[in-house]
Structure formats: structure tokens, C-alpha cells
Amino acid sequence: EPEVTQTPSHQVTQMGQEVILRCVPISNHLYFYWYRQILGQKVEFLVSFYNNEISEKSEIFDDQFSVERPDGSNFTLKIRSTKLEDSAMYFCASRAGKGRLEQYFGPGTRLTVT
């Protein structure tokens, strides 16, 4: 069964460093998402991406964040200058397309900023 994959599973970085989190969505899905979940808190929407551009973003997704689909398979989230409060699980999700509402989540990347 197709699934969303994410790498790395765990990333440790120092405050101020740049990190890139990688996702491979389900093949032939058209909508891509990033969410984060701070330990013990709810899943929060960051950004949605469709047709090679951001379709919606939350207040959390400020100028330090960016997303890219550099090739036909990968979907990346870049955090330019990490802060301690960026420590969280980051989940990628994909959705097939219009009329198909089901989101499929990856296993997540645990980001620890020290």
C-alpha cells in the first residue's frame, strides 16, 4: 500500500542553524501539507501546497519557513534559523486531489533544537 515517507526520523540541530525536512508524498497525489505537533499539544497546520505553489499557510508559517517541491517526488520544509520553540514533530501529509478529502500522514520527523 502506498505511503508517505519522511526523512530523517530524528534531527538534532543547534539554535540558529538551518534544517531541511524531507517528505516523499504518495505518488500521483496533488495536495501536500506540513503540520507540526509540539510534545503534548495538538497537531497544528503549517502550510498547504498545490500546483507548485503555496495555497494556504498559517500564522506559524512565517518568513523563516519555506517549502519546495524540487523534483517530481520530494516535498521539503526548510527552517532557516531554528529556534528552541521549533522543537516538535513535523508531519507531512498528502491528498489525492479535488473531491478526495482523505489525508495520509507520514511517520514524522522529530526536530530537537538545542
Add this chain to the structure above:
Amino acid sequence: TQLLEQSPQFLSIQEGENLTVYCNSSSVFSSLQWYRQEPGEGPVLLVTVVTGGEVKKLKRLTFQFGDARKDSSLHITAAQPGDTGLYLCAGAGYGQNFVFGPGTRLSVLP
């Protein structure tokens, strides 16, 4: 800002009991999804409900979407230890944004 509340926050029951968890909002959602999440893993989709008043069954799980599309419930019949986990509801507005509730943490004791 659309918000989803879930109740109860925690629920601990014995195997074989029935339970209902709730997802409520003051906002209308175009659709609502239920997920189950295990510690350290991503949410796994259980069901999507779209039509007000819709009822969907998935084995021992029954999902209902409120008539006004502002609330939903998940009922589990004869709970088993394998049902233990964090149950999340997520509502879709009319954009691409999915809003998650804080979850109900269910523990089913053998």
C-alpha cells in the same frame, strides 16, 4: 479562527465497555475526519464524513457528523485493548486548511 474541542480529554475503560467521544465547534466544516495516533507516529485516518447527519460504520466504530456540520461523535462498541490510542478529529474549512482538535486519549484495560 476555526477551533475544535474534544471531550473527554482522557478516558479509561474496561474491555467490553462502550464509549462515545465528542468533537465540537462553533464553526461549520465542509468535512470532518477522525484519526488515531500512536505515540511517536503520524495520525492514521479512520474516516471522513461530509454530509450533515451522515453516519459511517467501521467495524465496531460508528462515526456521526452533526446535522449542522459543526460537531461529530465517535462511538466504540465493546472496546478492546487494541483500541487504545489518541483519537483526533480534524475539520476542513472551505480552503485547504485542516484544523485539528486536541484529541481524546483512550485507554482500554484488559
